[in-house]
Amino acid sequence: MDTLDARALAALCDKESTADARPPRRAVVLGASLAGLLAARVLHEHFDEVLLLDRHPLPMDLGPRQATPHTRHTHALLARGRQAIESLFPGIGDEWLAAGGRLGDVGSEALFYAGRRRFAQAHADASAICLGRGAIEGVLRWRLRALPRITLVTGVDAQGLLGAPGGDRVSGLRWRLLDDEGAHRTFGLRAALVVDATGRASKLPKWLVELGHEPPREELVQVDIRYATAYLVREPQHAPGLEAVIGAATPDHPRPSVLLSQEGGQWVVTLGGYGDDAPPLDRAGFIRRAQESSPPELAAVVREAEFLCEPFGYRFPHSQRRRYETLRRMPDGVLAIGDSICSFNPVFGQGMSVAACEALALQQALQGGDAGLARRYFRSAAKSIDIAWQTAVGADLAIPSVQGERPLPVRLINAYIARLFDAAQTDAAVAVAFERVSHLLDAPPALLRPAMMARVFSARWRKPALPLREAAA
Numbered sequence: 001m002d003t004l005d006a007r008a009l010a011a012l013c014d015k016e017s018t019a020d021a022r023p024p025r026r027a028v029v030l031g032a033s034l035a036g037l038l039a040a041r042v043l044h045e046h047f048d049e050v051l052l053l054d055r056h057p058l059p060m061d062l063g064p065r066q067a068t069p070h071t072r073h074t075h076a077l078l079a080r081g082r083q084a085i086e087s088l089f090p091g092i093g094d095e096w097l098a099a100g101g102r103l104g105d106v107g108s109e110a111l112f113y114a115g116r117r118r119f120a121q122a123h124a125d126a127s128a129i130c131l132g133r134g135a136i137e138g139v140l141r142w143r144l145r146a147l148p149r150i151t152l153v154t155g156v157d158a159q160g161l162l163g164a165p166g167g168d169r170v171s172g173l174r175w176r177l178l179d180d181e182g183a184h185r186t187f188g189l190r191a192a193l194v195v196d197a198t199g200r201a202s203k204l205p206k207w208l209v210e211l212g213h214e215p216p217r218e219e220l221v222q223v224d225i226r227y228a229t230a231y232l233v234r235e236p237q238h239a240p241g242l243e244a245v246i247g248a249a250t251p252d253h254p255r256p257s258v259l260l261s262q263e264g265g266q267w268v269v270t271l272g273g274y275g276d277d278a279p280p281l282d283r284a285g286f287i288r289r290a291q292e293s294s295p296p297e298l299a300a301v302v303r304e305a306e307f308l309c310e311p312f313g314y315r316f317p318h319s320q321r322r323r324y325e326t327l328r329r330m331p332d333g334v335l336a337i338g339d340s341i342c343s344f345n346p347v348f349g350q351g352m353s354v355a356a357c358e359a360l361a362l363q364q365a366l367q368g369g370d371a372g373l374a375r376r377y378f379r380s381a382a383k384s385i386d387i388a389w390q391t392a393v394g395a396d397l398a399i400p401s402v403q404g405e406r407p408l409p410v411r412l413i414n415a416y417i418a419r420l421f422d423a424a425q426t427d428a429a430v431a432v433a434f435e436r437v438s439h440l441l442d443a444p445p446a447l448l449r450p451a452m453m454a455r456v457f458s459a460r461w462r463k464p465a466l467p468l469r470e471a472a473a
Contacts, residue, residue, distance in 0.1 A: 001040075001052070001144040006155035006177050009051075013187040024048035028173055028191040030158050032058055032065070034133070034352050035338025036197035037140045038359035041088050044147050046366050047192065052144075053156040055178060062099060062138035062263075070346065073229045073314055074258050074270040075133040076244070079106055079126040080440035081353025084360050085140075093129070095139050100263025101131035104243030106439055107432045111242060113295045114421040115250035122428035124435055130243050130261045132268070136352070155179065158198070161334060162188055166212035170194055170333035192370065194334045195362075200320060202340035213331060216322040221393050222403040223345045227256075227272035228279040228313045230286060232305035234267045245298045249274070249347070250421070254399045256347045257294040259301055266308065267301055272347055274401045278313070286311045319345050319396065321389060325378040332374055337362065341378075342385050345396055350388040353440055357384035387443050394444075416456070420447060423459030430455050 016023045027043040029036045032054040043050045056066035064071035077085070086093050097103060104110060107124030129136070144150055155178045162172035172190040196204045205215035239245060239259065247257040249272070256272040271279040271289050279289045290302040321342040324330065338355040358381045365377035396402045398414040406414075424431040433452055436442045446452070 001141075001147055001150040001152055004051075004151050004153045006153055009153050009156070009189070010177060010187050013189050016190055017188065023190050026051065026191045027193040027195065028053060028189060029195045029197055030173070031197035031199065031338075031340075032141075032152065032154075033068075033197050033199060033338060033355075034137050034140065035340070035355035035358070036195075037137065037144060038085065038088065038356060039195045039197055039337050039362060040144060040150050041147070042359050042363045042366065043193070043195070044150055045363070048149065050150045051189070051191075052150060052152045053158065053173075053175070054152070054154050055157060057154050058141065058152070059134070059138065062132075062135040064134040065137070070314055071133045072312070073227070073346070074260055074268050074349075075131075075136070075352070076260055076349055077129040077131070077136060078349060078353040078439040079128050079436075081356045082127065082129050084353070084356035088356075088359060088363075089140070089143050092139060092143060095142070096129055096131050096136065099131065099135050099139055101129050101135065102243050102261040102263075103127050103129060104261075106435045107428075109242060110244035110246065110435075111295060111297055112424075112431070112435065113245075113247045114424070115248070115253035117421050117425050118295070119421075119424040119431040119434070120426060120428040122432050124432045126436065126439060126441055128244075128439060132262055133352070135263055158203070159186055160203075160210055161194065161207045162190070163211050163331065163333070168331055170211070170331050192333065193373075196334070196336040196340045197338050199339040200343045202322075202336060204334070204336055204340060205322065208331075208334075211331065213329060214327060216324045216327055219321045219323065221319040221345075221396055223274070223316060223318055223396050224401075224403075225256075225272055225274050225345060225347065226278040226313060226315045227270050227347070228281055228286060228311040229268060229270045230283075230302075230311040231262070231308040232267045232269060232301065233308060234261060234265050235305065238267065238301045238305055239297050242297065245295050245301075247293075247295045247298065248395070249399055250418075251398050251400055253293070254401065255289075255293040257290070257298055258347070259298040267305060269298065269302055270347075274399055278315075279311075281311045281313050283307055283310065314346075316346055319343060319389075319392060321385070323382075324374075325382040327378075330374045330378070332370060332372070335362070335374055335377055337381075341381065342389065344388060344392045348388070348392045348395070348438075350392060350440065354384060354388050357381075357440070384440070387437075387440055390444050391437060416448075416453075420456050423456040425459075427455055427459050430459065
């Protein structure tokens with residue numbers, strides 16, 4: 001991956017604006033987020049040139065990007081996301097581990113609580129990566145640097161799409177320099193494909209309207225969750241044998257929490273609450289909240305470990321999905337990926353993994369050529385999004401304070417999930433099945449198979465299971 005100054009890009013646009021100029025077959029990616037990096041990797045296989053554009057300079061190390069306030073909060077790569085990215089970058093898992101990442105089996109090296117109910121543990125033969133988002137993206141940037149035909153340009157402010165009003169194809173991007181001196185002038189960058197990876201604030205719906213097309217229908221779930229995060233020193237006596245402790249919110253206990261191992265000998269802890277139930281941002285209050293409402297293993301770490309920083313907070317108003325796959329008419333030459341399509345309640349940790357699955361959908365869709373690419377891609381991406389959306393939205397709507405309609409099918413499923421949570425305390429097969437759905441390896445209907453339902457409804461006669469380490473003792 002090469003780098004190019006934004007002013008050099010402006011000069012290139014001026015040169016290509018002449019009638020006889022023939023630019024290379026070019027793809028443009030807006031946003032150097034994880035989704036944008038993965039899109040650039042896939043597009044590299046099909047285009048002569050890939051321009052990766054971002055508003056801000058990117059860190060040279062494994063630190064967080066600018067204008068991404070959520071980056072320092074708890075992140076992990078779900079098992080399906082890890083698999084998807086490793087298929088695009090063979091061997092990257094070893095590089096994440098070399099950067100300090102921790103690989104853990106989602107069933108045996110993690111403890112999962114649903115409210116106050118602790119799930120039975122068993123090997124799930126599926127592993128997730130515990131590593132900060134800055135490090136995950138930083139390693140991806142290292143890998144992209146080894147690929148030709150990809151060029152990074154920062155200081156770019158995207159303004160809209162090029163194309164005839166009402167036309168069937170987008171022909172490029174309108175943009176301007178971010179600095180004051182060049183802000184008055186807009187440039188045109190010709191491209192065979194523009195991929196929007198700018199996140200929740202994506203302007204693609206507005207840009208489509210400007211070109212005479214309908215915007216996608218949007219679905220919102222008003223979550224209004226607040227959470228606080230702190231980093232602590234990891235010592236051998238803290239949660240031995242575990243890489244993660246997860247406390248999922250339930251209707252009778254709507255306070256999610258998570259403890260994850262991190263690079264640099266650290267733990268990262270996040271405590272959450274819905275509506276006005278915001279966790280404290282001082283150490284004493286943070287510790288008290290953990291003791292009151294978190295799994296005991298997590299609470300012990302918060303109580304005993306040394307804090308590396310003061311707790312810091314974040315507020316997430318709503319989950320959001322843009323239904324591009326339902327548009328009757330979508331111009332070719334423009335796509336979206338990552339949070340530009342769908343962003344989820346962060347407590348489920350799905351965003352990076354869904355973006356990785358969307359990158360695989362893009363890889364497959366590109367094999368069919370340019371014609372009809374948008375329709376093929378958005379329909380394929382929607383299948384991966386559906387799995388995560390059903391899981392997250394169903395869980396959120398089980399929380400009484402979350403706004404939204406709860407039709408009879410949703411109420412029935414949530415009632416069944418409550419029974420499943422009870423069964424998972426004593427039946428490791430039920431617990432592993434739920435973990436596989438949570439990690440996007442299986443679709444939610446896997447939990448409704450007759451054999452699984454039989455286990456759920458017969459579980460009341462079993463005794464609660466011990467964690468693996470206690471059972472072994």
